[in-house]
Amino acid sequence: MRKPSENYREIVIARNGGESEESPEKKSSKSPKGMNKAIHPPIETHWHLPQEKKPCSSPSSGFKSILKYPLKVRDSVKKIKRSRSMQLVLEGVHDPKDEQIVESFRELLFLEGGVLAQNYDYHTLLRFLRMTDFDLLKAKTMLSNYLQWRQDFGVDTIQKEFKFDELAEVKKRYPHGFHGVDKYGRPVYIERIGMVDMNELLQITTIERLVKNHIAEQEKTLSLRFPTCSIAAKKHIASTTSILDVKGVGMSNFSKPARHLFMEVLKIDSNYYPEVYAIFFSVDYSDML
Secondary structure (H helix, E strand, O other): OOOOOOOEEEEOOOOOOOOOOOOOOOEEEEOOOOOEEEEOOOOOOOOOOOOOOOOOOOHHHHHHHHHOOOHHHHHHHHHHHHHHHHHHHHHOOOOHHHHHHHHHHHHHHHHOOOHHHHHOOHHHHHHHHHHOOOOHHHHHHHHHHHHHHHHHHOHHHHHHHOOOOOHHHHHHHOOEEEEEEOOOOOEEEEEOHHHOOHHHHHHHOOHHHHHHHHHHHHHHHHHHHHHHHHHHHOOOOOOEEEEEEOOOOOHHHHOHHHHHHHHHHHHHHHHHOOOOEEEEEEEOOHHHO
16 A cells, blocks of 8 residues: 655645745636636735835824824724724725726626625625636626525525534534634634544434535634634635545445535535635545555
């Protein structure tokens, strides 16, 4: 049996990147259908918080000017500065080329009735554009399908009302969850698929509820985890790092229910949450060789 030289494998699903790395130029890779899929720079590359320019003035003059204002006014000025900085962190700095094509996308959506453009922000539109290699018509179709899926599946209701009370028991048979951040500030998701016991798992929950919980977690990532990580890192964070621990994976992990769950989650993530995953790591895969 051949032994690998290292015990982990890095699989780039979206685009890896960080402050210390240069943005790679666009490359292309062939999909199974023979279509060329461009590999774009990291989604956060152009979204770092810029340095605030400090006015050139002496310390004494600045101090005297501040003292001229009443205390309440000074507090309000500080709050405004903090709120502006926070907005820059959460919004990020837009790349001019991306911003131009996003605006073109908005115009196209408004011509179609305006419903799609009104419901989604800059970053959501950019995700779908990147997923379709900036093809406006394909991105419009994907976004329209996404909106219809949210309505049909009741995603807003799931986000507000769904309670996964069996989570603690599920994690005993399916260890997974978020744990800290990587060196770029992205949330880290860890899944130990080699320890999944599908038979016991389906005795305490169902495939449908597992899928609903996955959707609820994706919504939580977009609405809570990314903003929280952005504030902590003081730059815009819009993707996750995922670690799949496949130690112990065997044929029992590829049962029909397991395959069904995997395909459902994969379809949802690919079609409705594009560009959320920055990078995948597969670790301890030597047992599979």
